[in-house]
Amino acid sequence: MHMPRIKAIGLLAILLICCGIPTARAEIKVGQQFPDLGTFKLEGNLPALSKTNVVLVDFWASWCGPCAQSFPTMQQLNKTYGPRGLIIVAVNEDDQKANMEHFLQYHSVSFCVVRDAMHTLVSQADVSDMPSSFLIDGNGKIAFAHNGFHGSETRQQYQSEIESLLKQAQK
Amino acid sequence: MKMRLILFSALALAVTGCQNVKPWQRETLSDYTMQGDRDPLGDAQTEHIFFSREEASGGGAIGGGGCGCN
Numbered sequence: 001m002h003m004p005r006i007k008a009i010g011l012l013a014i015l016l017i018c019c020g021i022p023t024a025r026a027e028i029k030v031g032q033q034f035p036d037l038g039t040f041k042l043e044g045n046l047p048a049l050s051k052t053n054v055v056l057v058d059f060w061a062s063w064c065g066p067c068a069q070s071f072p073t074m075q076q077l078n079k080t081y082g083p084r085g086l087i088i089v090a091v092n093e094d095d096q097k098a099n100m101e102h103f104l105q106y107h108s109v110s111f112c113v114v115r116d117a118m119h120t121l122v123s124q125a126d127v128s129d130m131p132s133s134f135l136i137d138g139n140g141k142i143a144f145a146h147n148g149f150h151g152s153e154t155r156q157q158y159q160s161e162i163e164s165l166l167k168q169a170q171k
Numbered sequence: 172m173k174m175r176l177i178l179f180s181a182l183a184l185a186v187t188g189c190q191n192v193k194p195w196q197r198e199t200l201s202d203y204t205m206q207g208d209r210d211p212l213g214d215a216q217t218e219h220i221f222f223s224r225e226e227a228s229g230g231g232a233i234g235g236g237g238c239g240c241n
Contacts, residue, residue, distance in 0.1 A: 008174050008181075063201045064240045093195040122195045130194045130240050148240070 027126040030145050034136045037089065037114075040121045043097070044114035046089065051138040053085050054165040056158075058133040059122050061093045062103035067131040070149040071107045073158070078111040081162050085169060091116050093130070135161050138169040194239075201238030 028034065034057065037046055049055060058074060060067035078088050088111035094100045100115060116122055125132070128147055135144040135158075144161045146154060192200065199205070208214060221227070 004174050008177055059195065061195065061198065063198045064238055066240045095198055119195055123193075127194055130197070130238070132194075 027128060028124070028134070028142060028145075030142050032142055033140050034134060034142050035121065035124050036140075037121070040116065040124075041118065042091070042114040042121065043117055044112070046114060047087050047112050049087065052169050053087050053138060054081075054162060054169055055136040056086065056088045056133060056162070057136065058088065058090045058131055059093055059116075059125065059127050060090055060131045062099040063094070064130040066149040068103070068107065069151065070131055070133075070154070071109060073149075073155045074111060075109050076155075077158055077162065078109070081166065082111075084166050086162055086166065088112060089114060091121060093119060093122050135165060137165055197238040197240075201240070 034055075037057070056074070056077070058070070060070070062068075074088055074090065077086065082088075090109070090111060090113045092100045092113060092115040094103075094115070097115060097117070100113075104113065125134075131146075131149050133146045134142050135146075137143045143165055144157075146157070148154075203209060
């Protein structure tokens with residue numbers, strides 16, 4: 001066999017192997033600073049934040065079933081913990097704004113909903129599931145992260161985590 | 172020249188063959204029409220033909236499909 005042919009086969013093999021390797025992920029993790037929401041061109045009004053606030057940032061889309069399941073829980077959390085300093089920011093990732101608006105007609109909520117139309121924030125967060133959420137303490141650091149929504153299990157986790165963060169923030 | 176052609180073809184295959192779909196890009200994949208099990212009657216008929224022909228039943232399809240949320 002000619003040498004160039006061996007080289008070509010070798011290169012082809014390397015290319016095929018490289019093709020199968022998933023690209024490195026840069027998912028933001030617990031303990032890291034959450035990106036400043038104000039620096040992204042999010043559609044909608046962001047609430048003013050202070051050091052006494054605990055923020056729940058949730059990435060969702062109208063086509064995602066578990067996201068729809070998480071909405072009543074987030075609404076309940078907002079009702080219970082909102083007066084104590086919890087701020088929920090639901091970041092929509094729909095390609096079309098109309099889909100988000102249609103969803104919100106059927107899932108009326110009182111917490112903040114913004115739209116990440118260019119997917120810049122979610123790309124930076126590089127979440128691994130939809131929905132994904134982050135609980136951020138008063139210093140802007142990610143205290144807890146959730147991938148997916150698993151009904152009462154996730155709800156109970158949210159409650160205990162928010163309780164502990166609010167206690168810390170109000171000290 | 173032939174080798175270049177082979178290399179170019181391999182490169183073209185490598186760069187176009189694999190795409191990582193991010194979780195927030197699964198809107199089209201989550202559409203109802205993308206579900207493999209959306210037609211129970213059609214699935215039952217296909218399964219009937221399969222086991223009549225192959226003398227084997229089950230394993231013809233898996234449930235679910237779509238966005239892969241959670």
